[in-house]
Amino acid sequence: MPTESPREWLPADASRPDVEIRRSARRQKTIAARWEGDHIVLLAPRSLSRKLAAEYVHRLLPRLMAEARNAEKDPRRTDAHLADRAAELSARYLNRRVGPTRIRWVTNQNTRWGSTTPSTGSIRISHHLWGAPEYVLDYVIHHELCHLIEPSHDARFKRLEALYPHVDRAKTFLDGMIFERSRTERPAGPSA
Known part of the structure; x- marks a missing residue:
């Protein structure tokens, strides 16, 4: 049926x-x-x-x-921009092994920077990243692409994630965003 x-x-x-x-x-x-x-x-x-x-x-x-x-x-706020970035990151760091069936911005994701549904290949990126530098957005997209290969955060996932050259710098930026949100007494920011 x-x-x-x-x-x-x-x-x-x-x-x-x-x-x-x-x-x-x-x-x-x-x-x-x-x-x-x-x-x-x-x-x-x-x-x-x-x-x-x-x-x-x-x-x-x-x-x-x-x-x-x-x-x-801001054309970066479009789903098409996310799809372009995902294709570029997959080609550059993951040998085109993976690509989302769909990637989109969402405004209802306040406790994570991004999320992935490996069974459907769908990726969602939090609107809290609209103003983030491109290398930070790229890191979150790369992180979620890695989940399409390895759903957990195990050693294999960490090796895949480490292929992106700005992991530490991006995580530091995201930690700063979380700190700033908590300092101004807003709810804690998302996590990857």
């Missing part, structure tokens, strides 16, 4: 771009939205009605439009 339904489109109107609705039998309750190119993709349970899908898009639209404005201001 297939788990995906045919894709459905909500045509653009004055307030938003085209929306593609992707329904899945695997998705039971959660609904998510993201940009793909110049349109929005709504990931929804198979049972979600078209009317309710349009209401969710309306609710999520302010966040999605803010993401688009941020990408215009």
Whole structure:
């Protein structure tokens, strides 16, 4: 039995771009939205009605439009930039042995700099790194790529991670970000 339904489109109107609705039998309750190119993709349970899908898009639209404005201001804040960096890092340090099926920025990840789901090949990078130097972002992406080869933090993982030449410098920068957040009494920053 297939788990995906045919894709459905909500045509653009004055307030938003085209929306593609992707329904899945695997998705039971959660609904998510993201940009793909110049349109929005709504990931929804198979049972979600078209009317309710349009209401969710309306609710999520302010966040999605803010993401688009941020990408215009800083192209590094795009998922495409992350994909380019992941391809470059895989080629340079991991002999192209691995690449994510998907890599994206997320704004709901406050206790980690990045996370990986090895079974799906998906990587998520925390928005807390938007302003970080490129070598720091590259380190976090490289770290997560290593998890696609070795899920644990064992000796094999450490050897793979050490192939990136700026590990210590990047970790020092990230430790400084955590310290600064704790010093100003905000919740502790993410960890890799």
